[in-house]
Amino acid sequence: MYDVVCFGEAMVRLMPPGFRRLEQTEELDVKVGGGELNVAVGVSRLGLKAAWVSRLPENPLGRMIRNKAREQGVSTEHLVWSKEGRAGLYFLEQGSAPRASAVLYDRAHSAISLMQPGEADWDACLKGAKWFHVSGITPALSASCAAVTLEALRKAKEHNCTVSYDLNYRGKLWTPEQAEQCQTPMMDLVDVLITTEDDADTVFHQQGEPGDIAKRLQQRFGFQAVAITLREIRTVWTGGWTSIVYADKLYTDRTYTLENVDRVGGGDSFSAGLIYGRLTQNSWEAGLKWGNAFSAIKHSIPGDLNWATREETEKLMQQEKFKIQR
Amino acid sequence: MYDVVCFGEAMVRLMPPGFRRLEQTEELDVKVGGGELNVAVGVSRLGLKAAWVSRLPENPLGRMIRNKAREQGVSTEHLVWSKEGRAGLYFLEQGSAPRASAVLYDRAHSAISLMQPGEADWDACLKGAKWFHVSGITPALSASCAAVTLEALRKAKEHNCTVSYDLNYRGKLWTPEQAEQCQTPMMDLVDVLITTEDDADTVFHQQGEPGDIAKRLQQRFGFQAVAITLREIRTVWTGGWTSIVYADKLYTDRTYTLENVDRVGGGDSFSAGLIYGRLTQNSWEAGLKWGNAFSAIKHSIPGDLNWATREETEKLMQQEKFKIQR
Amino acid sequence: MYDVVCFGEAMVRLMPPGFRRLEQTEELDVKVGGGELNVAVGVSRLGLKAAWVSRLPENPLGRMIRNKAREQGVSTEHLVWSKEGRAGLYFLEQGSAPRASAVLYDRAHSAISLMQPGEADWDACLKGAKWFHVSGITPALSASCAAVTLEALRKAKEHNCTVSYDLNYRGKLWTPEQAEQCQTPMMDLVDVLITTEDDADTVFHQQGEPGDIAKRLQQRFGFQAVAITLREIRTVWTGGWTSIVYADKLYTDRTYTLENVDRVGGGDSFSAGLIYGRLTQNSWEAGLKWGNAFSAIKHSIPGDLNWATREETEKLMQQEKFKIQR
């Protein structure tokens, strides 16, 4: 019985070390990541029981992805294994001003993109679960993935899960029109929407102050809460992080100063903290604060996954100090 | 105007360092290789002018593959660039007894697999060329690649090239039946067949002594010459290398003792040496000796490509000594 | 409910890369290993459900050890966490003839060495379990660890587990006299003894042919079966591996030729294969064959843990071939 169930693709992530361009590298750092897996790992690090549902090829790369989920205590019992399809890959270039970081996806034809409704045993994994999380990347992978997403959302509601949905628009996977058309009906099954200002505009044409965007989205779709993450880009290496939540009212939090070791997965760590805070303290304020602190610390850690502990996240929520601890 | 033109796929090759399993690695060594590119690089290292024809995606991985060809002096003027399709990848695990080395291909949907007849400007690159080389991997990539292979073979004959064909059966790409059916008609356009005993059996049902196999293949298809490489597998780290050529008569050569740093591309180096020796000395005996020595030294060099020089290959043909040179 | 439960220490393993001496290194490769964890991972790789019981400090190194067990699908639910004691470490130097590999232990004062009877919830983890495994390293860690070992063995018998015991004498932890005195009473609770000729001599004064040693040990202690691993040391890089089992009769198997990438954990992989074969095929002959093949392949894999799959182990049992698979 899990606290949180997440569904989506995870990929093998290949990154040239030392700010090298992909074109010039003779070495790649290998990690594993993907929106929903990142969230599952995040809530597991914070102390919840999490399961991750996906579809993986039966080969060393598929097993590597599974292993990294297990390493973090995430249940992989409900994975679907496949003889067809490949493991999705993505190549990440770490940038420095004035060159932004860049991602080259090589995820077409992945095992999960070939997934069909009926393959996952949703009842088995959602039985007793408190929360279900998915992002807008999953339905973007293929038409059948969109169908499975819808299936999962319905099952989650049947099992009385709180459902969170990270809008996460990916322009390399579909167009804004496709994203809107596909996801609008899904929103009825969603309790908590997580998005950025940009994505809210791209998919649902919302602009303006973050609080207003959130409020309007809540009104339109009847969400319990809408969270908007607000990354402040200073340079490539430095930035600021905060978010807001609009539920019964608008909640705000401090802005964390970031030295970016690796910003990929920062939003997913926010989702994980939000879920953790909301679930364990039954408060959107707690959710927001856990989300922001957990996300801020993620930016200092290599890889998509957040290796922070609950203890240090809690400490960070009280103070922001950089003295060596010894 | 090139001495040698080669046509086929090259991939980004990803290898875990230090004998690690792919499943366990956190790092990948990045190189580039592919049968026909390896041959083009080989003849270029030995001093001939070579061009390599392929189809690459317009992205950093496509450029990386092109760069590595250029780095070795191979002309990439005649590459076809594509907005669709991906760069083929392969993952290589270096083994140690009793675990054999293993390759995981991730080459489906590559840019070259989508190539169509008419895309390459064969007249431009073959004009004045002396030799054309392709392997059985290229037609195995897709039906359209098989059609392009046939197109290229015909064009090569029109331009009076000597045509060599490395049978190179890949069981992960097609069945023996498909390989036979597709390649049998191509053999009429081939002057020099390069194969192993296993592949000769798998595709053309030839068994017995290497010299007999070669002779029978020559008779059946009317080849100028048939070369059979004879790898002696002792352990994973050690082995022996020799080959035979059957042309006007049977040519044999010494067996080289190998400590295998990297045996991938060993056969391609044989082809390169064979072409070089034949072209520059107009003798099958010279071709055989250059092929064997160049191949033997390849096994000591990391990567598919052969970084040996003509001078050290020539020296090796005289003596086999392991004293440090200083 | 687990198939196999293992109990013992796992350490962070620190190894200089590239055959460097520990004294000269500026880098250490970090892995995790320990006799019983290695066995738990082994049976999990082969497809059984395994749990590993130990005591770890609440710090990043303790978590790292736990993570590596989880990564391989081993349950860490029954670990005991401690605020006192450190994570055991060991430093490994890979040798080359005439310099043998060497281990420097830094495991004193570890969290597990401070473990007391009553701390582990044996009933919870052994309920329904089929097999319990421990080695002679665990009681050697401290007097209290010896007491916990005895406690565990009794509980395992109460729960009707088959109990295997790897004698694994460690001269840096105790004397032969201490080992004999402490372990003799434990042998009554053991069903399957696994040992080497050397250890059988050191602890129980048995000498002669392996089959005779095994038979005499069986007779003296009433074991179901005795397995003796027979490592043939050729050089540091190369060797041979086989084993025998004496149960109702003497079972022997082929000898595998090894190129040693990493021989640490080779014996533990034998134990894992033995348990797997015996449990799933109810045959000592199967156990022996799985043990030898799984162990042989381990020697080709960096780290204590065996990243082989059941499929490739099975394939190896049929043939010994080193051709690249592609």
Place this chain on the structure above:
Amino acid sequence: MYDVVCFGEAMVRLMPPGFRRLEQTEELDVKVGGGELNVAVGVSRLGLKAAWVSRLPENPLGRMIRNKAREQGVSTEHLVWSKEGRAGLYFLEQGSAPRASAVLYDRAHSAISLMQPGEADWDACLKGAKWFHVSGITPALSASCAAVTLEALRKAKEHNCTVSYDLNYRGKLWTPEQAEQCQTPMMDLVDVLITTEDDADTVFHQQGEPGDIAKRLQQRFGFQAVAITLREIRTVWTGGWTSIVYADKLYTDRTYTLENVDRVGGGDSFSAGLIYGRLTQNSWEAGLKWGNAFSAIKHSIPGDLNWATREETEKLMQQEKFKIQR
């Protein structure tokens, strides 16, 4: 037939990783670079046909330098190969405030420093060329190199090339007096001077506002245009980059904010962009903008060479944003 021909030394560049001091390092990162090669690579990356003329020793290091030029599409047909002289080396320490980066040259007695007039086939490589580029480093290498530089400049004018000259004063190679005496007569053959404020002062005693310096230099030597690069040093890791061009009038451009991964070769990238913009758009304004953008992006890329593409340089000229592209 080339668009741009460059002449000068390239060296093997050896850099300790991770901000280590040279004195403390056990590892060196190997790259290749040198002012004029960097320019040739830059214009090749941007799409022009470039050749690089130099003199290299016939050994692996000489070949490595050649290979890196070829890898980027630069023609190495006109290199002079030598049995005497060594490959120049330089050691680079990456700094951090308050420690500046530092270079230790080990370039004395290099193959190019022994080059004599008459060795290079200038007519062959300059035939049809549009632009010739050299820097003040080349004549500083030796008296014979100064003579070859003069020879090259004259040949370039004969072939109606536009000639650019990067003043690039190197205090470790000669004195200000030597630099002035040697280079003053060369200036008559130069169309475009590229310099910094410091070098303009050191060699030609010009001080004041950059625009004034440029104007005075233009007037004194009759240049078509003078470009002055204006690096703003904030810390070692961060800075700003802009330049001005004085031709028919003063051209200025925006200042780019830099996070310095590797500032070596930044000036050479400016020269490359300037040449590219001027040649392809026949406008000093375009030259300045391409120079600044291409140089700014260079600072984010490890090594002397600029692995940016024309497309991303063009994009940068429009916007400065650090969002991950995905």
Place this chain on the structure above:
Amino acid sequence: MYDVVCFGEAMVRLMPPGFRRLEQTEELDVKVGGGELNVAVGVSRLGLKAAWVSRLPENPLGRMIRNKAREQGVSTEHLVWSKEGRAGLYFLEQGSAPRASAVLYDRAHSAISLMQPGEADWDACLKGAKWFHVSGITPALSASCAAVTLEALRKAKEHNCTVSYDLNYRGKLWTPEQAEQCQTPMMDLVDVLITTEDDADTVFHQQGEPGDIAKRLQQRFGFQAVAITLREIRTVWTGGWTSIVYADKLYTDRTYTLENVDRVGGGDSFSAGLIYGRLTQNSWEAGLKWGNAFSAIKHSIPGDLNWATREETEKLMQQEKFKIQR
């Protein structure tokens, strides 16, 4: 005969590369460091003769620690070698905002913690020495270490050494009360106290302006001089460094801007510079300036040890410029 003798523990320092968390790393960078060794190395780098007294285990790690001291010219003739006890270790995580760097000590049961008075030959190493340095870490290691510290301080005064004492409170080794009780009597033997504001408060309850703290400490204990280092923490990667000395009057110095490659050992470099300046120029002002400049440059160098030279330290004291030197 030494200029400076230092006494204390040095450890093997293990750091994950690339900002990785300790829990996630598969590699550790190995260095050696410890407060008093760092000071001995510092003064040796600056040109003084230094000896370091400690107690090390007879194993590769003990020898590694000794070697690193010798590498820097520090005499290790007076080390005490031991068959018992281990080499102390510490694990260092490099942070980035908002995650501070962190140290995990694994130094309990080290060889030095078991040291007894009478083991070191103080007369031999202090004969003719001008300065003795120890820090508050040494007595914190164990009761017997506190006794040896007192022994050493007395011997140093007998030999007419100037005695400096870096208060260096380590909360993981003892409580403030223990620190005060143990060290108060030692202060009578101390001539120069070096501390931070925090430590002065924790151990001796001094608060307020640095100058006032220093003055009050001087008055209470009769020190010749009190130095207070003033690290300005901006982010984890950036900061400022200055210090003050109170002797006959208050001395202040400029603040250096830091880009922190590695701030560990920064305080020890200050001590080394202070000792060097005071000893060679007989002036507290010189001591302060050398201390600050030498410390500032340390922050740019990986490892505890300061690989700067006297020449570059001197240069830095005049100017703060980040231009590449070439």
Place this chain on the structure above:
Amino acid sequence: MYDVVCFGEAMVRLMPPGFRRLEQTEELDVKVGGGELNVAVGVSRLGLKAAWVSRLPENPLGRMIRNKAREQGVSTEHLVWSKEGRAGLYFLEQGSAPRASAVLYDRAHSAISLMQPGEADWDACLKGAKWFHVSGITPALSASCAAVTLEALRKAKEHNCTVSYDLNYRGKLWTPEQAEQCQTPMMDLVDVLITTEDDADTVFHQQGEPGDIAKRLQQRFGFQAVAITLREIRTVWTGGWTSIVYADKLYTDRTYTLENVDRVGGGDSFSAGLIYGRLTQNSWEAGLKWGNAFSAIKHSIPGDLNWATREETEKLMQQEKFKIQR
């Protein structure tokens, strides 16, 4: 006062990792070595007091070389420091059959090659010394180095040192004729000649059985003893090592089986062991045995320097076993 004084060049040694060719590498492993330094380090490791005399440039590479000598306890007090000349470099490629390892020297114009008689303070370093060692590389560096070698040999005899001379012919530095002409007069000052069969033939035209060669050399030059090392080359990775000494009679020893991690410096370790055994046990038999064992173990250690201990060398002399020590 030293037991052993050595004189000669040491270089920075740069090696591509993982069997890469120099031409293809992007990384170099940095070590330090040189015949006579290797010997000084060897005798220091074994417990003697050693000094190394050389001439080094005042730059980071010169300091690096000095540091590595100090790290091993070798005195560098008598080094001559120079503002002219460079640090010698050599590039080492590790081979594998059929490609031999190869060295590319870049040592011309080094600081030591410019050394003149009178620069070193021979009286200071040889006072009380028991043994002086030099090799045939030193006089080959330059005419002035040959003069300094002669000066040193004379001084060593004045100070009653036993003088050993390793013939060490280097064909890249001089011709056989030059070597014979220069070294013949030096032989009068030599007590112990160390050579290989090849070098004895090249320089002094001796052929035949090793024992006969040694005897004839002894008779011709009146040596106390002649040692001939007998490397048995099997493959590049494997070999055998033994030596003979001819003094009052012929001494022989067992042959060690080698797995070559790094054979460079193997002969120097023999010299070190020979000196150690002879000096401490006053016996040529002991010298031979220490020489062979110390040399054999060297082949298993990366770098020129021998990181073995006296204890493990002694152990090896008794047994040859490859079991892991734990």
